[in-house]
Amino acid sequence: MKGFENAKKILPGVLLALCIALPSYYLGSAFPLIGAPIFGMLLGMLLAACQRPEKFNGGIMYSSKKLLQYAIILLGFEMNLHSVFKVGSQSLAVMVATTGAAFLTAWLVGRSLALKGNTATLIGVGTAICGGSAIAATAPVIKADDKDIAYSISTIFLFNITAALIFPMIGHIMHMSDVGFGIWAGTAINDTSSVVAAGYSYSNAAGNLATIVKLTRTLLIIPVTLALSFMVSRRSQESGEFNFVKIFPWFVLGFLGASIIKTTGLLPDGLCSFLAHSGKFLIIVAMSAIGLNVNFKTMAKNGIKPILLGLACSVAVALSSLLSQHMFSLW
Numbered sequence: 295m296k297g298f299e300n301a302k303k304i305l306p307g308v309l310l311a312l313c314i315a316l317p318s319y320y321l322g323s324a325f326p327l328i329g330a331p332i333f334g335m336l337l338g339m340l341l342a343a344c345q346r347p348e349k350f351n352g353g354i355m356y357s358s359k360k361l362l363q364y365a366i367i368l369l370g371f372e373m374n375l376h377s378v379f380k381v382g383s384q385s386l387a388v389m390v391a392t393t394g395a396a397f398l399t400a401w402l403v404g405r406s407l408a409l410k411g412n413t414a415t416l417i418g419v420g421t422a423i424c425g426g427s428a429i430a431a432t433a434p435v436i437k438a439d440d441k442d443i444a445y446s447i448s449t450i451f452l453f454n455i456t457a458a459l460i461f462p463m464i465g466h467i468m469h470m471s472d473v474g475f476g477i478w479a480g481t482a483i484n485d486t487s488s489v490v491a492a493g494y495s496y497s498n499a500a501g502n503l504a505t506i507v508k509l510t511r512t513l514l515i516i517p518v519t520l521a522l523s524f525m526v527s528r529r530s531q532e533s534g535e536f537n538f539v540k541i542f543p544w545f546v547l548g549f550l551g552a553s554i555i556k557t558t559g560l561l562p563d564g565l566c567s568f569l570a571h572s573g574k575f576l577i578i579v580a581m582s583a584i585g586l587n588v589n590f591k592t593m594a595k596n597g598i599k600p601i602l603l604g605l606a607c608s609v610a611v612a613l614s615s616l617l618s619q620h621m622f623s624l625w
Contacts, residue, residue, distance in 0.1 A: 307353020307583070308361075310346075314338050314582035319575060329485060330574075331426050331581040332451050335444060338585020350586075357583035358440055361576050363545035366431045366515070368573025370552025371566040373513065377506055385477050385507050388618045392481045393514060395614035396422030396607050403606040407599045412438040414603060415522075416446035421607040424512045425450045425484030430577060431515045431546065435523050440587035447581065449604035450484050457608065458488040462495040472499040474619055480507025482608075482615040513553075519546050 314337045315330075322330025400418025407414075416438060420429045429446050432438070461483065465475040479492045479500065486508055493504030556566045 303349075304353035304356040306347075307350040307355070308357050308579075309353070310350050311338070311354060311357040311361075311579045311583040311586065314341065314585070315575065315578040318578050318582060322578070326491070328451070328455070329426075330578045332447070334578045334582035335447060335585035335588075338582040339444070339588055340585075342586050342588060346586075354583045354586050358443075358580055358587060359434055361583070362430050362580040363434060365573045365576035365580060366427070367545050367548035367552055368569050368576065369427060369512075370549040370570075371556050371561075371573070372570035373509060373553035373556055375553055375557040377509070379510075385481060385510065388477055388481050388615055389511055389514065391614045391618035392611045393422040393518075395610040399607045399610040400603065403603050407603060409599050409603060412436050412442045413445045413600055416442055417449055417600060417603050417607060419518060419522075420446055420450040420484055421453075421604065421611055423484075423514045423518060424486070424508065425454060425488075426577065426581070427512065428515055428518070430580065431519055431549075432522060434545075435519050436526055440584045443584050444588040445600045447584075449600045452601065453604050453608040454483065454485040454488040457483045457612075458491040458495075461492040465496055465500075472497050473503060476500040476503030477507055477619060478612075478615050479504040481511060482612045483508075516546050516550055 315334050318330045318334035318337055321333040322328065325333075397418050400414050400421070404414025404418070412433075415436060416429045416432060419432045420426065422428070426447055429443060429450065433443050461475075461479055465478065470478065475496045476493060476499065479489050479496070480503065483489045483492055483504075486505070489504050489508040490501060494501030552569070555561055561569075
């Protein structure tokens, strides 16, 4: 009976987010470089300017928090660990270098810009790992506000589009090999759609490699979220509020479990593909809900600071990827 009452409380908000997610899904299919999650968040922000009944708030909060975690678990069903580890052994050193560069830059530049909240952490994670998916996985761990998520997603989106357009041109100017460009695009561009666009613009071989490198990079969600959860737990312990069970990101274990199921073939490929696509759609629903909790006036208060941080992190990742490839003779 209690579960039924809870469902009644969250249903209106979930349905509202779903109604925004459906047109966003088709807009994302028509404009893949922008992506459905961005459309969902923007449409949600437009509707946030309209006053809404309080009955929607519970479901909107549920969609932006819980559905986000379920989505990350489902994304694991597209991860074949055999392919990931095969390519990962070739590009692991580059990933370590770019991840370190992104976090160091986010910390240093974020402090110099005096960015408040968790925006700097989310932009660093999004740049280092895989854009919106990494931000979605990290946000509940560090208890980020919806406005921090919106700042970060918007910033990452801007540099995704920029990278997809300019990376192939730079690669040709530098006479990079297909392998070199594939690793560069896979380690230095955030969102999968932008990686695919840049990679296949360069060559089919570069596109194939960039896509696998990008999926390999996605696995960094696991150690990064675990590390952040322990950092949060230490702060909670210092304030006398430590609870390991509450602070541990259990959904990350679900992501890993789904990856293992995909790799071992316990479920048919068709079903795994369906589950992974369901996860991507839930990301759209969650981003729509996040948009409903944010408005443009609130975002404008942070001004250009998140964009400057995103620029610094993107440049640091791109340069560290090129430098580490040169050191390991991967061009």
